[in-house]
Amino acid sequence: MFNKELNIEECHKRLLDISKLFHQICITNKIPYYLIGGTLLGAIRHKGFIPWDDDMDFGVPFDYYDRLIMLLRTHLPTQYDVVNFQTKTNCFTIYYKIEDLETCIDDKCVSLPINEKMGINVDVFPLNYCSIKNPKLKRLKLLQNWNRRIYTESTSGEKHKHYAKKLLQMISPLSQRDFLNRIHEITMSINDGNMMANLFSPYGFKEFMPIEYFGEPVLYQFEDTSFFGPCKPHNYLTQLYGDYMTLPPITKRNRHADKIYLRK
Numbered sequence: 388m389f390n391k392e393l394n395i396e397e398c399h400k401r402l403l404d405i406s407k408l409f410h411q412i413c414i415t416n417k418i419p420y421y422l423i424g425g426t427l428l429g430a431i432r433h434k435g436f437i438p439w440d441d442d443m444d445f446g447v448p449f450d451y452y453d454r455l456i457m458l459l460r461t462h463l464p465t466q467y468d469v470v471n472f473q474t475k476t477n478c479f480t481i482y483y484k485i486e487d488l489e490t491c492i493d494d495k496c497v498s499l500p501i502n503e504k505m506g507i508n509v510d511v512f513p514l515n516y517c518s519i520k521n522p523k524l525k526r527l528k529l530l531q532n533w534n535r536r537i538y539t540e541s542t543s544g545e546k547h548k549h550y551a552k553k554l555l556q557m558i559s560p561l562s563q564r565d566f567l568n569r570i571h572e573i574t575m576s577i578n579d580g581n582m583m584a585n586l587f588s589p590y591g592f593k594e595f596m597p598i599e600y601f602g603e604p605v606l607y608q609f610e611d612t613s614f615f616g617p618c619k620p621h622n623y624l625t626q627l628y629g630d631y632m633t634l635p636p637i638t639k640r641n642r643h644a645d646k647i648y649l650r651k
Contacts, residue, residue, distance in 0.1 A: 391649040393490065398507055398647050399436050402443050403610060405467060405485050405509045409445065410614055412462050418455050419604050421446045422616035423512065423585060423623075424594075427607075428631055431620050435610035439640045441647070443509045445614075446585055449578050452513040456483055459511075470505075472567045477503050479538070479563065481571045482587050484508040493646040507647060512587055518580030519595055527573045527586065534566040593627050600626075 393401075413420050422430055423446040429437040447455055459469045468486045470478045477499055478484065490506035517524070537559055561569075574586050583601055588594035602618035617623045624631040634640075 390651045393507075393647040393649055395439070395441060395642075398441050398644075399610070401487050401490065401507050402436075402441075402509060403612065405487060405507075406443055406445075406609075406614065407612060408463060408467070409459070409485060409509065409511070410612075412458055413447075413455065413615075416455075416458055418451045418458075419448055420455075420615055421514070421601055421604055422607065422609070422614050423514075424588070424627070426609075427616050427620060428624055428628065430607040430609045430614065430616060431624060432632055434608045439642055441507075441642045441644050444512065445509065446512045446514040448583070449513050449515045455511070459483075459485065470508075472564070473571075475505075477505055479567065480510075480587070481567060481574060482510060482512045484510055489650055491648045491650055492644045493648070494644050501648075506650075512585045513574070514583045514601070515574070515577045515586050516580050516598070517577050517582055517584050517586070517595070519582065519592060521577060521580060523573050523577055527570065527577075528591070530566055530570050530573070531587075533561075534563065534570065538563045538566070590627055596623055596626065 409420075412418075421427070422444070424444040425437055425440055426442075426444045429435055429440060456469060463469065463485065466488055468475070468488055469483055470486055471480055471483045472478055475486075478486075484505070485508060486505055487507040491501065491504055492506060492508075493501055494504060577586065581598065582595045583598050584595040596617075600617050600619045600622045604615035605618050605620075606613040607616045607620070
């Protein structure tokens with residue numbers, strides 16, 4: 388099934404290949420986007436990838452999101468697919484991912500046989516206009532937390548945690564697809580307020596940013612190319628990470644994937 392394990396440099400090259408295509412489609416069709424999260428941090432602190440990181444994150448303003456997904460499906464080469472929980476059974480995200488079908492990620496967070504797991508992928512998040520006071524957010528966060536607790540595997544790999552989750556899944560009144568459908572419905576109904584947010588961020592309200600932090604997209608060097616990011620990266624990164632220029636201790640330099648393979 389697999390004929391080669393990919394190292395982090397090979398993973399980075401494939402992520403860049405995807406992202407360059409994403410960038411060109413956005414530019415050609417006048418769709419704004421931003422580097423966000425750890426990918427923006429990498430651009431500012433490392434002029435590219437955080438050395439141990441194995442994914443990339445982009446944010447697209449909500450009003451442009453559906454059109455972009457349609458364009459990606461139309462214009463990307465057949466090596467790639469644009470997927471979320473609605474289009475692929477082994478994908479469990481509301482937001483879309485651009486997946487490299489030639490690869491496979493061994494990820495402990497996904498309790499599937501290795502040959503059924505997804506390939507290297509770039510996350511494309513909608514950035515919703517919203518307010519922290521929006522009453523829908525409380526229900527959204529509750530559903531997200533319960534979905535994570537019940538259906539996302541522990542990265543520690545401890546067996547007792549695995550079996551505890553299996554028990555919760557048996558007694559839960561909602562299946563994982565039920566959770567995802569309800570989260571999707573609420574998320575797609577939020578598009579008004581004085582802030583811009585990635586509603587799928589693990590950082591919660593830290594990633595609710597004043598709209599002016601994003602502003603007119605600005606190009607930043609990223610490895611051998613450039614991608615767009617927020618016009619006020621210092622404000623964004625300080626709110627999200629605090630002292631973002633200081634490297635974390637080695638024990639905190641974690642990858643998402645255990646191993647990455649090239650499919651035969």
